[in-house]
Amino acid sequence: MLTTTPNTARPNPGGLPGRPSPARLRPRDVIRVGGAGLRARPLRVFLSALGIAIGIAAMIGVVGISASSQEKLNRQLAALGTNLLTVSPGQTFFGEDSHLPAEAEGMIGQIAPVTSVTATGATGARVYRNDHIGEGQTGGISVLAARLDLPAEVGATVVSGTWLNGATQGLPAVVLGGKAADRLGVVAAGPDQRVWLGGQWFTVVGVLAPVPLAPELDASALVGWPVAEGRLDFDGYPTTVYTRAEEEHVVAVRDVLAATANPENPNEVEVSRPSDALAAKQATDATLNALLLGLGGVALIVGGVGVANTMVISVLERRAEIGLRRSLGATRGQIRSQFLVESLLLSLIGGVGGVLLGIGVTAAYATSQGWPSIVPVWAMAGGVVATLAIGGAAGFYPAVRAARMSPTEALAAP
Amino acid sequence: MSGSGTGTAGGPYIVELSGVDKIYAGGVAALSRAGMSIRYGELVGIIGPSGSGKSTMLNMIGTLDRPTDGTVRIAGHDIAELSDRELSALRAGVIGFVFQHFHLAAGVPSIDNVADGLLYSGVALGERRRRAAETLRRVGLGHRLDHRPHELSGGERQRVAIARAVVGDPLLLLADEPTGNLDSSSGAGVMELLLELHRGGTTVLIITHDRDIAAGLPRRVEMLDGRVVEDSRVGRVSAC
Numbered sequence: 216m217l218t219t220t221p222n223t224a225r226p227n228p229g230g231l232p233g234r235p236s237p238a239r240l241r242p243r244d245v246i247r248v249g250g251a252g253l254r255a256r257p258l259r260v261f262l263s264a265l266g267i268a269i270g271i272a273a274m275i276g277v278v279g280i281s282a283s284s285q286e287k288l289n290r291q292l293a294a295l296g297t298n299l300l301t302v303s304p305g306q307t308f309f310g311e312d313s314h315l316p317a318e319a320e321g322m323i324g325q326i327a328p329v330t331s332v333t334a335t336g337a338t339g340a341r342v343y344r345n346d347h348i349g350e351g352q353t354g355g356i357s358v359l360a361a362r363l364d365l366p367a368e369v370g371a372t373v374v375s376g377t378w379l380n381g382a383t384q385g386l387p388a389v390v391l392g393g394k395a396a397d398r399l400g401v402v403a404a405g406p407d408q409r410v411w412l413g414g415q416w417f418t419v420v421g422v423l424a425p426v427p428l429a430p431e432l433d434a435s436a437l438v439g440w441p442v443a444e445g446r447l448d449f450d451g452y453p454t455t456v457y458t459r460a461e462e463e464h465v466v467a468v469r470d471v472l473a474a475t476a477n478p479e480n481p482n483e484v485e486v487s488r489p490s491d492a493l494a495a496k497q498a499t500d501a502t503l504n505a506l507l508l509g510l511g512g513v514a515l516i517v518g519g520v521g522v523a524n525t526m527v528i529s530v531l532e533r534r535a536e537i538g539l540r541r542s543l544g545a546t547r548g549q550i551r552s553q554f555l556v557e558s559l560l561l562s563l564i565g566g567v568g569g570v571l572l573g574i575g576v577t578a579a580y581a582t583s584q585g586w587p588s589i590v591p592v593w594a595m596a597g598g599v600v601a602t603l604a605i606g607g608a609a610g611f612y613p614a615v616r617a618a619r620m621s622p623t624e625a626l627a628a629p
Numbered sequence: 630m631s632g633s634g635t636g637t638a639g640g641p642y643i644v645e646l647s648g649v650d651k652i653y654a655g656g657v658a659a660l661s662r663a664g665m666s667i668r669y670g671e672l673v674g675i676i677g678p679s680g681s682g683k684s685t686m687l688n689m690i691g692t693l694d695r696p697t698d699g700t701v702r703i704a705g706h707d708i709a710e711l712s713d714r715e716l717s718a719l720r721a722g723v724i725g726f727v728f729q730h731f732h733l734a735a736g737v738p739s740i741d742n743v744a745d746g747l748l749y750s751g752v753a754l755g756e757r758r759r760r761a762a763e764t765l766r767r768v769g770l771g772h773r774l775d776h777r778p779h780e781l782s783g784g785e786r787q788r789v790a791i792a793r794a795v796v797g798d799p800l801l802l803l804a805d806e807p808t809g810n811l812d813s814s815s816g817a818g819v820m821e822l823l824l825e826l827h828r829g830g831t832t833v834l835i836i837t838h839d840r841d842i843a844a845g846l847p848r849r850v851e852m853l854d855g856r857v858v859e860d861s862r863v864g865r866v867s868a869c
C-alpha cells in the first residue's frame with residue numbers, strides 16, 4: 216500500500232497561506248546538472264573543447280617558449296655576468312680603421328671600479344689550412360694576439376686541447392675559435408694538427424667553444440702576444456679591450472671608457488656591453504611572438520564560436536528535457552544557469568586541456584633546444600580565465616533562449 | 630495520512646477552474662469557458678475526442694501555461710497572482726506529472742531519473758537517491774535501480790516516470806494518457822499503480838482514450854470543443 220506523507224514534511228510547502236518559494240540548488244547540484252548534458256555527448260564535447268584547447272595551447276606555447284628562452288638567456292647571463300664591457304677602435308673621421316693607444320689597457324685598469332682588463336690585438340696575419348692554398352682564401356678568419364687571461368675574462372672555454380700558457384704564448388701555437396676551426400677543417404687540437412699561419416706552421420693546441428659574450432672570437436685564431444710580436448710583425452697595439460667592472464658601476468665605467476682608452480680621440484672608440492647585445496637579439500623575436508599570439512587568439516575565437524554553436528544545438532535538441540525540468544519545478548533562472556554552467560564546463564575542459572597541451576609543447580620544444588622549460592603561472596591562469604570568459608559569452612544567448620521557452624511547447628517537442 | 634487533511638488550509642478543492650479560455654496564437658480556442666472543481670484526494674478521468682482540449686486543460690491545472698481568461702486555483706493559489714518563479718515552486722512541491730512519452734533522460738539509471746524529481750525541491754543528493762530507491766521499490770522496480778531507460782520495457786519505463794512524479798509526495802498527480810504507449814497488460818499495471826497512489830491520498834487526474842479504463846474510474850469529466858460537457862459527479866454541464 217502506498218502512503219503519502221503529510222504536506223508539512225515538505226521542504227517547500229505549496230499550500231496556503233504562504234506563497235510558494237523555489238528552493239536554491241546547491242552548488243554541487245548546479246555543477247552536476249550542468250555536466251549531465253556533457254556526459255551524454257562525449258564526442259561532441261571533445262570536438263568543441265578541442266577548438267578552445269588548440270587556441271589556448273598555441274598561446275601558452277608561445278608564451279612558454281619565449282619565457283623558456285628568456286630563462287635560458289637569464290641563466291646564461293647570470294653565469295657569464297653582465298659586467299663585461301668591450302672597447303674597440305672605431306673608424307677615424309676619414310673612415311680608416313684606427314687602433315687603441317698602447318697604454319689603453321693600463322689607463323682603463325686605473326678606473327677605480329674596474330676589476331680586470333684584458334685585450335686582443337689584430338696582427339694582420341692570415342691563416343690557411345695548409346701551405347698550398349692561395350692568397351685571399353682566408354675564410355674571414357682574423358689572427359689575434361691574446362693575453363693569457365682572455366678566456367677567464369670573457370667566459371670562453373676550450374672544447375679540445377688547452378688554452379695558451381706562459382710557455383706556449385712564445386711558441387708557434389694557436390687556439391682556434393669554434394667557427395675558425397670548422398673553416399680550417401680542424402676537428403680537434405693535437406701535436407700533429409698544424410695550420411699555415413703568417414707564412415709558417417703553427418700547432419693547434421686548443422679549440423674554443425662558442426663565446427656568447429665575445430662572438431668575434433669564434434672566427435679568430437688566437438696566438439700569444441710575444442709570438443705575435445716576435446714572428447708576425449704585430450705592432451703591439453690592442454684592438455679590443457675587454458674589461459669587467461663592479462656590477463653597480465658598469466654604466467658609470469662605460470661612460471668614461473672611451474675618454475680613458477683614447478683621450479685624444481674619444482669619438483674614434485666604440486664601447487659596448489655584450490650582454491645588452493644578447494638581450495637585444497632576444498627582443499627581436501617579439502614581433503614573431505605577437506604574430507603567433509594573434510594566431511592563437513584567432514584560434515581561440517574560432518573555438519568560442521564552436522562552443523556557442525554546440526550550445527545552440529544542445530538547447531534545440533533538449534527542448535523536451537527543458538520542458539520536463541520546468542514540470543519538475545525548475546525556475547527559468549535554474550534552466551538558464553544549467554546551460555550557462557554547461558557552456559562554462561565545456562570551455563573549461565578545453566581550457567585546461569589547452570594549458571596542458573601548451574605545457575607539453577613548451578617542454579618538448581625547450582628540451583629539444585636544451586633550454587629550461589618555463590610556463591609562467593600568469594599565462595596558465597590567464598588561459599583558464601580566458602576560457603571561462605569565452606564559455607560565458609558563448610553560452611549566454613543559448614541559455615537565455617532555453618530559459619525563455621514555454622514549458623508546454625518544450626514538452627511538445629519530439 | 631490522507632491528502633484531504635491538508636486541504637482544509639486551502640478550502641475543499643485542490644483544483645478550481647472557472648470560465649477558463651485558452652486561445653492559441655493562431656486563433657484556435659483550445660478551451661472556452663471550461664470549468665470544474667476537484668476535491669483533495671479525488672481520482673478523476675478526463676475523456677473526450679482528440680483535439681477537445683484535454684491536454685490544454687491539464688497544462689493549465691499543472692501551471693505549465695496560463696489561461697487567456699478565467700481563473701485557475703491550485704491548492705488554494707490563484708495562479709494569476711503567482712510569478713513564474715512561484716509557479717515553479719508550486720510544481721516542485723505540489724504537482725507531479727506523468728507523460729505519455731515518459732520523458733526519461735537517456736543513458737541515466739532509473740534511480741537518478743527518479744532522484745531528479747526532488748532536485749528542484751532542494752533535497753541533497755544522498756537523500757534524493759535514498760528516497761528514489763525507496764519509491765522505485767514501492768512501484769515494484771527495486772531490482773531495476775541501475776538500469777537505464779533503453780534496458781527497460783515500456784511499462785517499466787512508465788513506472789520509473791511515475792516514481793519520479795511521486796518521489797516528492799505531490800498532492801496532485803497529473804497523467805496525460807499514461808497508458809497511451811503501452812500494451813494492455815502493462816497499461817493495466819500502470820493503472821493499478823495510479824489507483825494505489827489515489828488510495829494513499831493523492832489527488833489523481835488521468836486523461837485517457839481507453840473507455841474501459843475510464844469506466845473503472847470513480848469520476849469522469851468529458852470534454853468537447855474546449856468545454857466540459859459532462860461530469861459524472863455533477864451530471865450534464867450546461868453550456869454558458
Ligand SMILES: Nc1ncnc2c1ncn2[C@@H]1O[C@H](COP(=O)(O)OP(=O)(O)OP(=O)(O)O)[C@@H](O)[C@H]1O
Binds near residue numbers: 653657686
Ligand atoms: N501550441 C498550440 N498552438 C496552437 N494550437 C494548439 C496548440 N496546442 C494545442 N492546440 C490546439 O488546441 C486544441 C486542443 O488541443 P489539445 O492538445 O488540448 O487536445 P487533446 O484533447 O489533448 O487531444 P488529444 O486527445 O489528441 O491529445 C487542438 O485543436 C490543437 O490543435
Ligand SMILES: [Mg+2]
Binds near residue numbers: 684685805
Ligand atoms: Mg492530448
